[in-house]
Amino acid sequence: MTHSPRGRFITVEGQDGAGKTTNLSVIRDTLEQSSIQVVQTREPGGTPCGEALRELVLNRRDLDIAPTTELLTIFAARAQHILQVIEPALKSGRWVLCDRFTDATYAYQGGGRGISLDTIAVLEAMVQGTLQPDLTLLFDVDIDTGDARARQRSEADRFESEQHAFKRAVRAQYLALAQRNPQRIKVIDAAQPLEQVVHAVRSQVKAFLGTVVDE
Ligand code: Z5A
Numbered sequence: 001m002t003h004s005p006r007g008r009f010i011t012v013e014g015q016d017g018a019g020k021t022t023n024l025s026v027i028r029d030t031l032e033q034s035s036i037q038v039v040q041t042r043e044p045g046g047t048p049c050g051e052a053l054r055e056l057v058l059n060r061r062d063l064d065i066a067p068t069t070e071l072l073t074i075f076a077a078r079a080q081h082i083l084q085v086i087e088p089a090l091k092s093g094r095w096v097l098c099d100r101f102t103d104a105t106y107a108y109q110g111g112g113r114g115i116s117l118d119t120i121a122v123l124e125a126m127v128q129g130t131l132q133p134d135l136t137l138l139f140d141v142d143i144d145t146g147d148a149r150a151r152q153r154s155e156a157d158r159f160e161s162e163q164h165a166f167k168r169a170v171r172a173q174y175l176a177l178a179q180r181n182p183q184r185i186k187v188i189d190a191a192q193p194l195e196q197v198v199h200a201v202r203s204q205v206k207a208f209l210g211t212v213v214d215e
Helices: 020-032 048-059 067-091 100-113 117-128 144-151 164-180 194-211
Strands: 009-014 038-044 095-099 135-140 183-187
Touching: 009 020, 009 100, 009 194, 020 095, 020 135, 020 194, 038 067, 048 067, 048 144, 067 100, 067 117, 100 117, 100 164, 135 144, 144 164, 144 183, 164 183, 183 194
Parallel strands: 009 095, 009 135, 038 095, 135 183
Antiparallel strands: none
């Protein structure tokens, strides 16, 4: 019996307003031009249960959600997402393109909220097992530029309303993750004009495609 080769898992990360959403379609188009079937999804969310949890975590300012509750809620949404969407897609040979994943937890709940990275690692192992992204594009931009762009777009959520110090800690944690994982995490200078960012994104995706060998 023949079976499809396992798909690949690509994630995009970055601070608010860095340009992730804008560039998801660039990544997707580049993959589809190589005849790759892509499942595009996001975190927190990606399933009906996960989207309900997303609404809670992003928008329920009235609930005074504690950092540990926030962390567990995000991993609860992730567990559902892996089970119902990510693993089935990868097993069937489709590629998964996900707007944020566990690097965001290290950056926001670890860097931003100050939860220990070891605690996050315990939940990561429990929920993900060995699942890790194959490629992560980290859109890095200074905080003022990111804030200005995010303001153009929509009303601030619980994270976008945080203070400058929180956002600085998030960015620092993202950059530390990239330094520790240079093979997987590719940093895109997202402060550049969009045309140059798009060029950098296409180059990274094509370079990754060049490394992929079917199993
Ligand atoms: N969160 C968490 O805390 N822990 C976790 O584990 C996970 C998530 C998974 C989800 O937000 C929130 O959940 C997130 C962290 C938390 N916090 N926040 N905030 P999200 O990812 O769904 O939403 P977001 O971060 O606010 O991202 P976004 O809406 O996807 O924005 P973006 O992707 O970074 O930016 P954009 O929409 O592509 O661009 C913003 C504007 O800038 C838009 O008008 C663009 O046209 C413009 N733009 C983009 N690039 C450029 C360039 N290069 N030049 C000029 N203008 C540009």
